[in-house]
Amino acid sequence: MARTTGSDGEKTEAAVRQAAVSLIARYGYEAMSMRQLAAEVGVQAAALYRYFPTKEDLLFTLMREHMEGLREAWEQARPVGADPAEQLAAYVRNHIAFHIERRHATHVSNMELRSLSPDRLTQILRMRTAYEKELRSILRDGAEAGAFSIDDTGLTAMALIQMMTGVIVWFRPGERLSITEVTATYLSMTMRLVGATTTGEERHVHEHAQLRA
Amino acid sequence: MARTTGSDGEKTEAAVRQAAVSLIARYGYEAMSMRQLAAEVGVQAAALYRYFPTKEDLLFTLMREHMEGLREAWEQARPVGADPAEQLAAYVRNHIAFHIERRHATHVSNMELRSLSPDRLTQILRMRTAYEKELRSILRDGAEAGAFSIDDTGLTAMALIQMMTGVIVWFRPGERLSITEVTATYLSMTMRLVGATTTGEERHVHEHAQLRA
Structure with a gap:
C-alpha cells in the first residue's frame, strides 16, 4: 500500500501494530479477531484491512519489524575493531536492553511462529539465524584467539x-x-560460561600462578 | 469426580489430556474449543465435561500435573548426601531430560499461565517457586562451601x-x-557459569599452578 494517507494514516498504522502486540500477547494470535483489534484501536474493521489485508500480514509485519529492529540495534551497538570479549559484552548488553523494552513483541515473536505460512516462517527464521550467526561468529573468533x-x-x-x-x-x-x-550480572555469567580469560577473576588466577612460579 | 468409570474412563481421560496438550501447543488455549478437542479424541463434547467441568479445569490439570511430575522426577533423581556440584549436575540432567520428553506440555505450561484464574495461577506459581528454590538452595550451599x-x-x-x-x-x-x-555440553556450561571449582578444567589450572610453584 502506498502511504498516501499521510501522517494520520501512519499514526493509525502504528496504533494498530501496538494494539495487536498487546492483544496477541494477552490472548494469543489465533484467539484475536480483526474485529476485536479494530474495536481496541477505535476504527472500523474495514479500515484495518487497508493497512493489513490479512490477519497473517499483520502478524508477519510485527515479526519482521521486530527482527529488523533487533538487527539495526545491533548494527548500531557493535563496536568496530573491538576484541571478542568486548564484542560479546556489546551483544549481551544490546540483546537484553532491546528485549526488556519490547517484552510483549518478544512474546509474540517467540510464540506465534506456528501461525505463519511456510514461506514467511522461512523468512523470519532466516533473519533470526543471521542474528544468531553474529553471536556464533564472535564466539568462534574468541575461541580461535x-x-x-x-x-x-x-x-x-x-x-x-x-x-x-x-x-x-x-x-x-x-x-x-x-x-x-x-x-551486569548477566554479563558476568556470560563471561564465565564462555570461559573468558579476560575477566577479573581469571586474570587473578593467572597472576597468582605467575607469582607462585 | 470419583473414578467409577474404571480403566476405560481413565484411558479416555488420558487421551483427552494428551490431545489437549497437542491442540493447545499448536493453536493456543484461547483458540482451542472443547468441541474441537472432543472431535480429536473421538468422543461427544458432553463426555469431556465428565472429566473436566470447564476448559480452565483442563488447563489447570495439565499444568498441575506437569509441575507435580517435575517435582517427583527431581525427588527421584536427587542424590542424597552428595556435594553441591553433584547435586547441581543431577538437577541439570533431570531438568533437561524431563523437558525434552515433554516438549508440548512445557510450551503449554510456560505460555498459557495468562489464562488461569488468579487463584489457580497462584497455586501453579507456588509449585514453580518451590522447584526453583531447590536450585537456589544448591547454588547457595555451593557458594557457602x-x-x-x-x-x-x-x-x-x-x-x-x-x-x-x-x-x-x-x-x-x-x-x-x-x-x-x-x-554433557549444558552441564559443562552450567559448571562454568556458577564458577565451579571442581570441574576438570579448573582442576587442571590448579595443578598447573602447583607444578609451576
Missing part, C-alpha cells in the same frame, strides 16, 4: 540467547534490581 | 532454568547431537 574456551559454538550461542531473552519472563522495572544491575 | 562463585543466587537460578528449558525450542531427536551430548 584463545580468549574463550567453548565446547560447542552452536549450543553456547543458543544457551546464551535463551538465558538472556528469559530476562523478560521475570524482570519488572522498579523491583529488586535495576536493568543495569541485571545486565 | 566455596565450591561455586556466584554474584546473585536468584538471577543465576533463573538464568540456568531458562537456558536449560530453552533446549526444547531447538532440540529435535535424530539431528546433529544426541540428548546425552547436549546434556
Whole structure:
C-alpha cells in the first residue's frame, strides 16, 4: 500500500501494530479477531484491512519489524575493531536492553511462529539465524584467539540467547534490581560460561600462578 | 469426580489430556474449543465435561500435573548426601531430560499461565517457586562451601532454568547431537557459569599452578 494517507494514516498504522502486540500477547494470535483489534484501536474493521489485508500480514509485519529492529540495534551497538570479549559484552548488553523494552513483541515473536505460512516462517527464521550467526561468529573468533574456551559454538550461542531473552519472563522495572544491575550480572555469567580469560577473576588466577612460579 | 468409570474412563481421560496438550501447543488455549478437542479424541463434547467441568479445569490439570511430575522426577533423581556440584549436575540432567520428553506440555505450561484464574495461577506459581528454590538452595550451599562463585543466587537460578528449558525450542531427536551430548555440553556450561571449582578444567589450572610453584 502506498502511504498516501499521510501522517494520520501512519499514526493509525502504528496504533494498530501496538494494539495487536498487546492483544496477541494477552490472548494469543489465533484467539484475536480483526474485529476485536479494530474495536481496541477505535476504527472500523474495514479500515484495518487497508493497512493489513490479512490477519497473517499483520502478524508477519510485527515479526519482521521486530527482527529488523533487533538487527539495526545491533548494527548500531557493535563496536568496530573491538576484541571478542568486548564484542560479546556489546551483544549481551544490546540483546537484553532491546528485549526488556519490547517484552510483549518478544512474546509474540517467540510464540506465534506456528501461525505463519511456510514461506514467511522461512523468512523470519532466516533473519533470526543471521542474528544468531553474529553471536556464533564472535564466539568462534574468541575461541580461535584463545580468549574463550567453548565446547560447542552452536549450543553456547543458543544457551546464551535463551538465558538472556528469559530476562523478560521475570524482570519488572522498579523491583529488586535495576536493568543495569541485571545486565551486569548477566554479563558476568556470560563471561564465565564462555570461559573468558579476560575477566577479573581469571586474570587473578593467572597472576597468582605467575607469582607462585 | 470419583473414578467409577474404571480403566476405560481413565484411558479416555488420558487421551483427552494428551490431545489437549497437542491442540493447545499448536493453536493456543484461547483458540482451542472443547468441541474441537472432543472431535480429536473421538468422543461427544458432553463426555469431556465428565472429566473436566470447564476448559480452565483442563488447563489447570495439565499444568498441575506437569509441575507435580517435575517435582517427583527431581525427588527421584536427587542424590542424597552428595556435594553441591553433584547435586547441581543431577538437577541439570533431570531438568533437561524431563523437558525434552515433554516438549508440548512445557510450551503449554510456560505460555498459557495468562489464562488461569488468579487463584489457580497462584497455586501453579507456588509449585514453580518451590522447584526453583531447590536450585537456589544448591547454588547457595555451593557458594557457602566455596565450591561455586556466584554474584546473585536468584538471577543465576533463573538464568540456568531458562537456558536449560530453552533446549526444547531447538532440540529435535535424530539431528546433529544426541540428548546425552547436549546434556554433557549444558552441564559443562552450567559448571562454568556458577564458577565451579571442581570441574576438570579448573582442576587442571590448579595443578598447573602447583607444578609451576
